[in-house]
Amino acid sequence: MAQRCLKFLKYTMCVANFLCFCCGMAVLGLGVYMMVNFRMAALLPTLVIINIDKMLLICGIVITCVSFLGFLGALKENRCLLLMYFLLLFLLMLVELTAACLLLVFEGQVATMIEDDLNKSLKEAKANSTDPVLSEWDLVQNNFDCCGVNNVTDWEDNVPKSCCLSKCSSPEPPYKRTGCLVKLKTLFEDNFLTTGISVIVLCIIEVLGMCFAMTLFCHISRSGLGYKL
Structure with missing residues (x-):
């Protein structure tokens, strides 16, 4: 029974990370498209570092890399890859929570x-x-x-x-x-709640991913397959 549950967990991680990899590629393509067709650096020079196109590009690269790492680690039952996947997800969650807190604190300054x-x-x-x-x-x-x-x-x-x-x-x-x-402020305000909910849901998914990865990691360690290729 335990072996069946672990196999189910393994293939669930593979499917979930494959879907995340596809989503990451889509986000990456959207970022490249916006970078080519919507250049707003001259319009908002102070906020050029947080342009949406660059953020999408970076997010797409990170999502594809991390999801590929999780997919390969679960498929190959490789302890090193699963540990790296766990640590990267943990770091990503900290970065997301930090960015959300900074946005809340400096919301008025960004508007100015x-x-x-x-x-x-x-x-x-x-x-x-x-x-x-x-x-x-x-x-x-x-x-x-x-x-x-x-x-x-x-x-x-x-x-x-x-x-x-x-x-x-x-x-x-x-x-x-x-x-x-006024239009831009309304756009940000209308999407503020949606963005907050999305961050919370993303953190929950990342916590589940970390739990699955650590469960597989512990099972592989006990079974002596820690360096299976």
């Missing part, structure tokens, strides 16, 4: 930095109509259905076409009323 970056980039876009910052503003204003930082008056006499609700050829075209800063 975003506002300052938007104001600076908008000033640059108004000064030069051919600047790449303007194309990024067009991208944001089209995707979020907004105009300017606070409203259309931020653009003064250089209102871009992406601010128009319809055609801009009329003498007084209708403009989008909501500013992009």
